[in-house]
Amino acid sequence: MLKNRDEITQQYKWNLNDVYPNWTAWENDLTTLKGYMSEIPKYQGKISQNSNIFIEFVNLEEKISRLLDKVYLYPYLQRDLDSTNETASVKLQEVEGIYANYSIASSWITPEILTIPKETMISWINDNPVLEANRFPLMEIYRLQEHVLSADKEKLLSYFGQYLGVPSDIYSELSTSDIKWNEIELTDGSKTFVTNGVYSKIISTDRNQEDRKKAFEALYNSFNVNKNTYASIYKSILQRDFSTAQSRNYKSSLEKALNPNNIPLDVYTSLIESTRENTAPLKRYIALRKKALDLKSYHYYDNSINIVDYNKEFTYEEAKDTVLESVKPLGTDYYRDLNTALSEGWLDVYETPNKRSGAYSLNIYDVHPYMLLNYNGTMDSVFTLAHELGHTMHSMLSTKNQPYSISSYTIFVAEVASTFNERLLLDNMLKNTNDSKEKIALIEQAIGGIVGTYYIQTLFADYEYQAHQIVENGGAITSDVLNNIMSNLFTEYFGNDLTMDELQKIIWARIPHFYNSPYYVYQYATSFASSANLYNRITNPEYSLDEREQAKKAYLTLLKSGGNDHPMNQLKKAGVDLSKKDAFDAVAIEFNRLLDLLEEELKKEKGDI
Template identity: 85%
Template sequence: MQKNRNEIPAKYKWNLDDIYPNWDLWNKDLDSLKEMMNKIPAYKGTLANNSKTFIEFIELEEKISRLLDKIYLYPYLQRDLDSTNEEASVKLQEIESIYANYSISSSWITPEILTIPKETVVEWINTNPVLEPNRFPLMEIYRLQEHVLSADKEKLLSYFGQYLGVPSDIYSELSTSDIKWNEVELSDGTKLPITNASYSKIVATNRNQEDRKKAFEALYNSFNINKNTYASIYKSILQRDFASAQSRNYSSSLEKSLNPKDIPVEVYQSLIESTKENTAPLKRYIALRKKALGLKEYHYYDNSINIVDYNKEFSYEEAKESVLESVKPLGDSYYNGLNTALGEGWLDVYETSNKRSGAYSINIYDVHPYMLLNYNGTMDSVFTLAHELGHTMHSMLSTENQPYPISSYTIFVAEVASTFNERLLLDNMLKKTTDSKERIALIEQAISGIVGTYYIQTLFADYEYQAHQIVESGKAITPEILNNIMSNLFSEYFGDEMSMDELQKIIWARIPHFYNSPYYVYQYATSFASSANLYNRITSDKYTAEEREASKNAYLELLKSGGNDHPMNQLKKAGVDLSKKDAFLAVSTEFNRLLDLLEEEINKEKGE
């Protein structure tokens, strides 16, 4: 239920004054930003002259970047609180236009840096400590040298920057602005349009399978009716990605996506192979749910309903205390940091009119992280709070321990801290309750994370890989071809326990990540696997107390490391080597452990 924003106490709302107390100061900084951006072209042709000029330039670039973070996010966050905020929308478009023009006018920078011998830049860094924070990003420029074009070609490509995003924009309009939702009548007489939000609620809470089926067919038909258009949009994205990869001397879209973070293609392939080899617990879980829910046939729309009817509500204050208590195993420093993050002004807690849906944590290096929630008192909301606080603590520790140029961690490791926090919360809540219904709900909450974050995201990553390969081998893309990929994947992952609906195959049309950020979703799975490995090393009795303590310290060092190394190396230092398929086995091991617990609790609930 939405709250009136004016009636919500300040302690539950963002304090954006920490960024700017008013638009006047924002405008003043915008003028400063433009002034600094205008200085950049004057350095063209001078970077190789001497270290003094080079340092001046690097420092100016950092000032621009840090100021841009604040200037961009101030209207961005305001618009997320109220999508009808006209002033914020106008300001946001203004800064986006300024940045687009800056990208074009500064496209010469990387090619010019590459005209300086690498040995010279290394010497400048060694003899000028002020450059040390830039060592890693500067060396990355040289590592990726073969994929950087000449200055004129880089400038030419930069003109296409906004245009290359058009397919994603078209998808967004078709799937959001222009989509026609179908109305259904449920078994209780309720009539409503089935949107993404109402569908999610029905499949998660409505215990009548026929109602879930109606909602499923209504939602998926809204996408299926435009399947040819969605397939055409997706084909253009696949073709764009391959053209972009070839223009930068990559052999595939996947290689272009992974190489900037030095992630071997084999890691992506190993994730898919290992997951396919370990689908037994997923199939076991579906069979268990089918029996526990008393279903003759189990469908995809049955995945979200709880085995038990559990509707306990948790106040936000209760949620805060639960999450705080759960992180104590990570030490006083982590606990105190989390307590700070839960203070006033960092979280916008409740759903209000025109507020963005979902949840996220976003960091401003020179201010602090901001977390958006839409807290509604459900168990899922409690776990969402723990999840976002994991991101926030990762950002806080990175900011505290790394200079700006290497403070931002990659998406590849971003979900480690968030899912780790969820595991801490689960274990703490399980220890505190003897209620079988609550224990079943908690275990299912954890398992749904494994299914949704690891197995489903790997299945989606598998789909992307196959779709891109089709285009890269010069073959056609049609709705039927995309449907067949999905159909085969769901059969491989879920087996015969799940009945495949024809409309389920069109799921590729309603996953925004495929259209907005290709080759992104696999990182949910790699982060989840890494988190499972780390959690096991820190909490399992099979390790000595000294080993667990060392693993905890290594984990905290990972969170403090920001972006000071390639993510694979960062994880390896913490004890996880994703180049080995065995690294992914921790997920299926944990899955089976939770399934054993779930079966035990179900039997208790039945009195067996």
Template identity: 75%
Template sequence: MLLRKDIDQKYKWNLNDIYPSWTAWDADVKVMEGLMDKIIKYKGQIRNSSHKFIEMMELEEKLSRLSEKIYLYPYLMKDLNSKDEEASVKLQEIESIYTKYSISTAWITPEILEIPESTMNQWIAEYPELDPYKFQLKEIYRLQKHVLSEDKERLLSYFGQYMGAPSDIYSELSTSDIKWNEVEFSDGSKLPVTNGVYSKVISTNRNQEDRKKAFEALYNSYLVNKNTYGAIYRNLLQRDFASAQSRNYKTSLEKALEPKNIPQEVYMTLIESTRANTAPLKRYIELRKKALNLKDYYYYDNQINIVDYNREFTYDEAKEDVLESVTPLGKEYKEKMEKALSQGWLDVFETENKRSGAYSISIYDVHPYMLLNYNGTLDAVFTLAHELGHTMHSMLSVENQPYATSNYTIFVAEVASTFNERLLLDNMLKKTKDHNERIALIEQALGNIVGTYYIQTMFADYEYQAHKIIENGGAITPDVLDNIMGNLFKEYFGEEIAVDELQKLIWARIPHFYNSPYYVYQYATSFASSAALYDKITDEKYSTEEREKALEGYLTLLKSGGNDYPMEQLKKAGVDLTKKESFQFIGDEFNRLLDLLEAELNKK
């Protein structure tokens, strides 16, 4: 594993763009605390004075923008090194300050609701200063039945800092304290199997026994703490239901969806339509099992290419491929991506104690930061395209929206990322002269559908079932979670996939389950949305005018931030997720790609 000191600065985050030192950070913390004290003085004044209300709203925005920088500076430091003691202490200090502030400002939303809605509408129409907050304020009135009285809001705020405890404990257990098992592979090499190493082995090592060794090594690192992971997840489920009930929601799912006005029918339709369309997934597994000549097919066989294709992409090659692929989105889009790739916005390579996986996070007054654990595989190239999609979405939102509506919802977050992956795939298919690479790329497209649509829907199904057990008064144990996951693998993948006991433990190594419950379904809905948009923008069955209009609608979506309900934003761009056809399209596309793959294999 690489050491940070040996990596060129151009491949690392430049956190100086946020603060040049902890001294500068400390100075802003003092400014932030001063602003917090000022906010508190508006209590009792905003309901009868439009001017006081406007002052408070503007002061609250200033405070929010500053606190975003203050919080994310130690947060990002800690993601680079989970054992960074100073960053850990600073992060805890900030969380404590936020909790105290939350307690002292529990009056704000209840007092806003004391202002008649008609009066608020009059203020919005009369004062242009309130225009950026219009959508946010209207939402407060729409959701007022979930806002409690001031004393109850204050009581709940006392528990604010503890709500993130399951996520914090999970992060420490699976990053700082996890012990990776070393494995000797068939070529004589010995490696500790981290998440990054595991990902590379199962996607490049053609020896099934080696893949099995890597799988068992990784999952045994989680198995040793299985009961602890089970306890963390049980507490998270209990927390979610208690939080939902305390705010007059019937279920955790309702609490997750209602704030963004997402109908629960969308969630259930996704699961039901996917369960009804697993035939292509089962066909895919059957085809792969035969092509790979495997007696038994396991989940860890899902990443290896059918053909012997282990091309390693340097990071610079990956950058060029991704940049070239976004040409259809226009010169301006491409230039913005070049900026994102060249100015210390990415932390590229896996290092000791660095957080696993990949993400993009944006700071309104700075710029987005992208975390990667780049390992040179084809999958890693697509991960780069994916995270750059998020970054471009953030850049366009920040440039075109005021702070109050700059944050797009999670529901539309994966549209741009999966759209970028599709652009990359089609561009690489056009360029390649290598028959094996063509097969590998078709497999990549199929794998994207499996991983982004079917697997994430299966995970959404798992979350729904686990939450329902708690909501119905049932008990959660590691074995219960194993059984849910084992049954889901059979239902989605069929009998062609062999599910051993360790595979059922996948619930312990999916960070989204612990960091952001009811998140993963949005990968699937976004994938369906981006697939529909991609078709309208690129398919020549549409006229030039129709394609240009679709592109304009897509870019408008990316520029719109959070200025409307996500379902409405997608409808404006041309996608209606209330219709089952939006999901049926995925199965049809999957079968089309399977036909292509079979044809290529027959040629070979």
């Protein structure tokens, strides 16, 4: 049952006073920010004159960026805690409006930087150590020069900046603020409204398939009732993506999404190809689960329930201790910093009315990371805590070791630390249990990570690719078209043992990443593959102790590197080359290994199945 925020003690809630003590302090910084922003146009036509003026300008830009992080995220975080918070919504829109105007007023910057010859810029950096922190981002401007327009065209495009975010805003309101949750009665006679969090708990703990079906139908009908509106929103996002890609001389939305981080297009297509070629273990797993659960028909809502009756609940305090213990192999410094990350005020733990669903870790360079959870006591929630703490550690280590200008790591490597932490947790929990049911549940948790983080995210990436191509080839987008793509993909990836429910096809309407950050989800899969390879190099006894120690140092160096290089290069330095297809094929090999272990444990517990 959902608690109201005032029923939860402060130790389990964010302390946003670390950002601002009140709205008055926020208003003061907003005024300061406006003042800084008003200085930027004064530099137009001057930054190419000499290095001293350019350095002044760069320092001012950084002041604006760092202050904007705080001023924007303070209302943003408050709104995530309560989507009906009118004050936070108004303030957030105010900042967005100010930034939109600033984008227009500063649209000349990149074109003017490009009037400075690259050789001159390099000499300025070499002669002025204060510019060294900006070497990589400045050189990126020159690499991407063909996609920068003239100053007048950049200004014209900047007028549309705020408008381009409207489809995502509409989706957020429809799927969070205005969504109507449906009530169900479970077989034990209890009644509940099926929110995202409630749904997650029912399908992962309720062993009655009819209850899981009711929860599934209740949740998906909350989205299906507005399917045509969701399809219309998504169509506008697809059209926006292609229009902005073309306006910047890209051939496709995918190229525009990948090129800023210098990711080759064939990394995306190789991921999909490799996964499609390696669906056999996924189909094997579904067939095994169907038989072990003794189900006449197997549905997607049966995918989260443990094969064995294992519904152990973990208090949040138990989860914290378990996760903390699991990271000891990464050394005392990592352990100490993760303990700091568990400080009161950094995490907002429990689901409350109108709180954003899911989980995330968000960093404020001059404050600290904030983690949002919707903790419900399941094993999955324990792993989610480990996952988000991985992101937080990545942010903390990057902030400690990199200047602001290159402290933010790319999305492409963002899921490496999070999935690495999950693997540490798994191994630690397996080592510390003699309960065969718990071992089976843990192996399934690991397999669930492969299915959910690798296969499902690649399926979603496949979906995005197909949907974008339809628009880019002049095709129509409707709810039926999107349903059809999803239906075909689930059949191709999961096989015929999965019964495809009509409502399951609407899953595209409830994946926020499709609407908020297109072409994001494939990076879960690439990061998972990278993490799996790194974990093997660090823990596999087939490697010598010295090799494993060097691999650990390389991994921690990756976490400390922020955005100081292209992500493919960062991963190569750590020992993973995603340009080679076998980096992805390795996931299927690990999947089959875990399936063999699962079958062995099931024989001990259940006999032949």
